[in-house]
Amino acid sequence: MITMKDIIRDGHPTLRKVAEDVKMPPSKEDQEILKSLHEYILNSQDPEIANKYGLRPGIGLAAPQINVSKKMIAVHVIDEKEQLHSYMLFNPRIVSHSVEKAYLSSGEGCLSVDEVIPGYVHRYARITVKANDIDGKEIKIRLKGLPAIAFQHEIDHLHGKMFYDYIDEKNPFTPMDQAIAIDR
Known part of the structure; x- marks a missing residue:
């Protein structure tokens, strides 16, 4: 079981590396790592388990965050229509996206970043992802x-990018023209 001790923190070199593709078909070891990422997210959203093991709640986790530099992500999030988006994916990539942008009105956070970094992170409002x-x-x-924002955040981890790289330092709370604010 992954705990907060397993999640590497901002400043660790693995978080800035481009992760390696996972060879298909996936090995049992890679499947187990991916399952453990998903299990952390599920456990972190269960108040009883999260409290017992000191887990910070999250909606996504990427393998580089546990110091495994391979392209794997897990996401477990409910959208505005109460639809569950729960995925364990190898080699996810964005193959198309909207011109329109969106951002979380409360800002983004990250299990690898302990402090709150205020500001809007502008991302694509809609995306299409191909993965295994x-x-x-x-x-x-x-x-x-x-869900689109969560996927973009996790896929960024596979390319060595952090959410705060997108925040405008001079005007962190200035929304882009026509960008959609999403409340969490």
């Missing part, structure tokens, strides 16, 4: 709103 599922089968997912 836990068994290695290629899938295509269309996302918007909070």
